[in-house]
Amino acid sequence: MSESNRIQSTMVDSLFDIFEEMCEGAISVDENARIVWINAKYLNLLGVADEDDVLGRDVASVIPESMLAHVVETGQPILLDIMRFNNRHFVVSRLPLHNEAGVVIGAVGFVLYDSLDYLKPLISKFELLQQRLSSAEAKLAAARRTRYSIANIIGRSQHICDLKEQARAVARHTSPVLILGETGTGKELLAQSIHSASVRRHEPFVAVNLAAVPDNLLEAEFFGVSPGAYTGADKRTGLGKFALANGGTLFLDEIGDMPLQLQAKLLRVLEEQEFEPVGSNAVQRVDVRIIAATSQDLEAKVRQGSFRSDLYYRLNVLLVAVPPLRERLDDIKSLSEYFLETIAARSGDALKVIDPDGLAVLESHNWPGNVRELKNTLERACLMCDSAGLSADGLRPFVPHGAAAPVTAAETGLSLPARIASIERQAISRALEMTGGKKAPAARILGISRSQLYDKIRDHRLYD
Numbered sequence: 071m072s073e074s075n076r077i078q079s080t081m082v083d084s085l086f087d088i089f090e091e092m093c094e095g096a097i098s099v100d101e102n103a104r105i106v107w108i109n110a111k112y113l114n115l116l117g118v119a120d121e122d123d124v125l126g127r128d129v130a131s132v133i134p135e136s137m138l139a140h141v142v143e144t145g146q147p148i149l150l151d152i153m154r155f156n157n158r159h160f161v162v163s164r165l166p167l168h169n170e171a172g173v174v175i176g177a178v179g180f181v182l183y184d185s186l187d188y189l190k191p192l193i194s195k196f197e198l199l200q201q202r203l204s205s206a207e208a209k210l211a212a213a214r215r216t217r218y219s220i221a222n223i224i225g226r227s228q229h230i231c232d233l234k235e236q237a238r239a240v241a242r243h244t245s246p247v248l249i250l251g252e253t254g255t256g257k258e259l260l261a262q263s264i265h266s267a268s269v270r271r272h273e274p275f276v277a278v279n280l281a282a283v284p285d286n287l288l289e290a291e292f293f294g295v296s297p298g299a300y301t302g303a304d305k306r307t308g309l310g311k312f313a314l315a316n317g318g319t320l321f322l323d324e325i326g327d328m329p330l331q332l333q334a335k336l337l338r339v340l341e342e343q344e345f346e347p348v349g350s351n352a353v354q355r356v357d358v359r360i361i362a363a364t365s366q367d368l369e370a371k372v373r374q375g376s377f378r379s380d381l382y383y384r385l386n387v388l389l390v391a392v393p394p395l396r397e398r399l400d401d402i403k404s405l406s407e408y409f410l411e412t413i414a415a416r417s418g419d420a421l422k423v424i425d426p427d428g429l430a431v432l433e434s435h436n437w438p439g440n441v442r443e444l445k446n447t448l449e450r451a452c453l454m455c456d457s458a459g460l461s462a463d464g465l466r467p468f469v470p471h472g473a474a475a476p477v478t479a480a481e482t483g484l485s486l487p488a489r490i491a492s493i494e495r496q497a498i499s500r501a502l503e504m505t506g507g508k509k510a511p512a513a514r515i516l517g518i519s520r521s522q523l524y525d526k527i528r529d530h531r532l533y534d
Contacts (some may be wrong), residue, residue: 093111093180093181093182094111094115094160094181094182094183095109095111095114095115095160095180096108096109096112096178096179096181097109097112097129097133098176098177099129099139099142099178099179101142101174101175102128102142103128103129103130103138103139103177104126104127104128105124105126105127105128105129105132106125106126106176107125108121108125111181112181115155115158115160115181116132116133116155118132133153133155134155135153135154135155136153136179137153138164138177138179141164141165141166141177142166142174142176142177145166145174146166147163147164147165147166148162148163148164149164150163150182151163151164160181160182160183161181162180162182163179163180163182164177164178164179164180165179216262216263216265216271216275217262218259218263218266219262219263220237220238220263220266220267222259223237223256223263224401224404224405224408225398225400225401225405226400226401226404227398227401229393229397229401230393230398230401233260233390233392233393236390237264237390240264240388240390241263241264241265241267241268242268243388244270244359245359245387245388246359246360246361246362246384246385246386246387246388247261247264247360247361247362247388247389247390248325248362248363248364248368248385248386248387248388248389248390249261249362249363249364249391249392250363250364250365250389250391250392251363251365251391251392251393251394252365252490252494253365253439253440253442253516253517253518253522254395254439254440254442254443254518255392255393255394255395255440256392256441256442257392258323258363260390260392261275261277261319261321261361262275262321264361265318265319265321265359268319268359270317270319270359273317273318274314274315274316274317274318274319275315275319275321276314276315276319276320276321277323278291278311278320278321278322278323279323279324280322280323280324280325280328281323281324281327281521281522282519285329288328288332289332289348291310291311292312292332292336292345293310293312293346293347294309294310294313295310295347295349296347296348296349296352310345312358313354313356315358316356316357316358317358318358319358319361320358320359320360320361321361321362321363322360322361322362322363323363324364324365325362325364325385326364326365326366326368327366328377330378333377333378333381334378336381337378337381339358340360340381340384340385341384343355343356343358344356360385362385368382368386369382394440395437395441395444396436396437399433402429402433402444403424403429405441405444405445406424406429406444406448409445409448409449410422410423410424410452410460413448414452417452419452422452422455422457422458422459423458423459424459424460424465425459425460425461425462427461427462428459428460428461428462428465430462431462431469432444432465435469435470436493438493438494438496438516439497439515440517446514446515447465447469448460451464451465451468454467454468470500470501470504470515491530494526494530495530497516498512498523498526498530498532501513501515501516502532509524509527
């Protein structure tokens with residue numbers, strides 16, 4: 071035997087002796103899981119008077135909860151475990167034994183503690199970590215629940231009463247929903263209201279704005295990414311929106327901006343209720359209700375070939391149209407009171423009240439940015455006005471062109487999409503006039519993103 075082998079053998083023997091002395095009991099088995107050795111401490115723990123009563127017996131017949139046979143079979147250690155024997159619990163460690171050729175010839179087990187009291191500090195730390203994990207999961211689940219219900223749809227006009235009835239009716243079903251409405255009308259609020267009134271109300275509500283996600287990232291955003299799918303991909307599985315929304319509702323805002331390639335994959339998920347993560351061949355089943363929304367004319371996009379007709383008809387099962395604010399001016403009073411209360415609560419300032427003349431100014435505007443524009447207008451007025459109330463004179467500087475633009479004779483013969491486009495063009499022109507052609511503040515006035523504004527300027531050919 072070489073000097074190094076002799077030192078290693080001495081070290082192993084020495085460590086075994088020290089370990090046996092420190093622990094509360096030790097036992098070993100052969101390749102057939104029969105007991106070949108057991109020390110006096112273990113015999114005492116088991117209440118066995120003579121080792122001859124257990125030597126040669128299958129370890130499971132003596133210690134039913136023992137996992138030494140599993141260690142022999144797999145060759146894998148079980149470093150820390152809790153084993154029950156009668157009414158007692160032991161903290162144990164189990165290690166495989168190998169011969170010089172590396173073949174498993176048995177296993178050895180040590181009782182580290184004969185009481186769980188020694189593990190209380192470790193268990194306390196584990197329980198604390200578990201509490202933190204549960205708290206984080208609860209917060210994440212809360213973030214994926216809806217903030218709005220049908221009761222949050224503000225207004226008493228007939229349009230709003232009808233909309234609430236539609237929302238309640240649609241919530242009773244599980245088919246896809248298509249919400250149509252101009253920018254700023256509250257399409258996501260309506261989608262959340264439908265979800266919160268449905269049988270899926272306790273499951274996740276996940277929203278994604280397709281206009282805000284680059285085309286090359288949309289597929290990963292929807293379906294997730296398998297580990298190592300591409301260079302730089304996380305080694306962990308990246309969950310997509312469908313997986314996150316499983317059992318609940320996936321809200322697809324601005325569905326008209328979805329690329330054609332992804333439209334085909336979305337159609338498959340709608341039809342088959344299954345998908346494949348990016349870079350994976352494994353099919354995942356999913357149970358998700360789709361609510362889609364758009365401010366665009368999808369029928370026109372279908373005719374142009376930029377939106378699949380089969381997907382359009384699959385989404386357009388339950389159709390809900392959100393009326394623009396100019397068609398329900400009676401609701402401006404209720405909306406204004408609600409927004410002023412939330413603005414005061416958020417800022418900590420005193421609540422401002424609109425007088426009748428100020429309300430008349432608001433009701434005279436056609437609100438191309440709809441409810442979002444009204445909210446932004448009131449917030450600006452509250453920040454800039456020092457008076458306790460909002461009068462007509464105090465509001466006029468913040469309401470573009472005070473009165474609604476009359477419909478011209480040429481416009482009266484236009485189709486509804488053409489009229490909407492004409493009104494949108496006028497609103498963009500006014501916003502740009504107010505800001506001296508500056509795009510960012512104009513986008514804020516209109517309640518849309520700067521990229522959306524550039525797209526609309528191009529579509530309407532409103533070049534400088």
